[in-house]
Amino acid sequence: MTTPADTGSRLNGRDLTLAYEQRVISQNLAVSIPDNSFTVIVGPNACGKSTLLRALSRTLKPAHGHVHLDGQVIGSYPAKEVARRLGLLPQTSIAPDGIGVADLVARGRFPHQGFLRQWSAQDEAVVAEAMDATGVTALADRSVDELSGGQRQRVWLAMVLAQQTPLLLLDEPTTYLDIAHQMDMLDLCADLHAERGYTLVAVLHDLNHACRYASHLIVMKEGAIVAEGDPAKVVTAELVEEVFGLPVRIIPDPETGTPMIVPVDRRGAAR
Numbered sequence: 001m002t003t004p005a006d007t008g009s010r011l012n013g014r015d016l017t018l019a020y021e022q023r024v025i026s027q028n029l030a031v032s033i034p035d036n037s038f039t040v041i042v043g044p045n046a047c048g049k050s051t052l053l054r055a056l057s058r059t060l061k062p063a064h065g066h067v068h069l070d071g072q073v074i075g076s077y078p079a080k081e082v083a084r085r086l087g088l089l090p091q092t093s094i095a096p097d098g099i100g101v102a103d104l105v106a107r108g109r110f111p112h113q114g115f116l117r118q119w120s121a122q123d124e125a126v127v128a129e130a131m132d133a134t135g136v137t138a139l140a141d142r143s144v145d146e147l148s149g150g151q152r153q154r155v156w157l158a159m160v161l162a163q164q165t166p167l168l169l170l171d172e173p174t175t176y177l178d179i180a181h182q183m184d185m186l187d188l189c190a191d192l193h194a195e196r197g198y199t200l201v202a203v204l205h206d207l208n209h210a211c212r213y214a215s216h217l218i219v220m221k222e223g224a225i226v227a228e229g230d231p232a233k234v235v236t237a238e239l240v241e242e243v244f245g246l247p248v249r250i251i252p253d254p255e256t257g258t259p260m261i262v263p264v265d266r267r268g269a270a271r
């Protein structure tokens with residue numbers, strides 16, 4: 001069932017209680033991912049970012065309330081149908097023992113396969129394109145086990161891209177990546193968003209990256225959304241101090257003009 005407030009959001013939830021057994025992480029949570037947005041979620045460690053992404057991807061069933069995808073309760077879809085509509089890059093993923101890079105990326109095509117729909121030249125082309133976009137083509141014949149953390153991260157992203165879902169949820173996609181690969185990853189996401197109209201939801205730790213790339217920022221603290229909107233309007237020194245407990249100054253990013261967060265030097269007196 002859709003409600004007027006959900007117009008413009010394929011993926012949303014309201015009145016959500018998110019919990020692991022008795023351990024409640026979020027309560028009365030309402031979230032709407034704006035269609036065609038590059039939404040970035042930030043917040044301190046353990047505030048419930050991954051938990052929210054799990055709920056939005058049908059991995060975690062809310063203890064109360066529902067997540068809606070395309071107007072239907074997400075839990076009412078078969079898992080394969082959800083995988084045809086949205087892709088999830090979890091914070092940590094474990095590859096099957098000994099699997100090769102190309103084979104892992106090819107698994108992104110599974111949701112599109114069936115008894116009557118066998119592996120095709122088009123599947124092959126999609127896999128090749130995904131590997132090219134993430135820069136892992138040269139690793140195609142390597143075993144996933146023997147890759148570095150950053151290489152592995154890009155292989156997993158290639159797998160999610162091969163799913164070809166215009167709705168992607170990425171949990172800390174830049175962790176393990178060096179600074180150049182971080183920017184590559186974020187630029188790739190920005191291109192998917194700007195050129196192909198993808199809707200992206202990414203958890204990022206770097207607030208400056210978040211401010212540069214997000215069209216919609218969600219700031220979480222202790223399981224709640226405490227601020228959201230255009231980063232230029234949302235991000236203030238007061239908010240950052242309230243959420244992260246860190247005194248900061250905000251200056252315009254010299255490259256983009258978006259807010260840039262500079263921690264106040266607390267060690268000045270010690271030097």
Ligand SMILES: Nc1ncnc2c1ncn2[C@@H]1O[C@H](COP(=O)(O)OP(=O)(O)O)[C@@H](O)[C@H]1O
Binds near residue numbers: 023044047049050052
């Ligand atoms: N599988 C789980 N079982 C029990 N508690 C969990 C589980 N996963 C996460 N938690 C707890 O839920 C809280 C939020 O975790 P998480 O959503 O992973 O935080 P974040 O992604 O913001 O760092 C943390 O206190 C964490 O310990």
Ligand SMILES: [Mg+2]
Binds near residue numbers: 049050091171
């Ligand atoms: Mg997390």
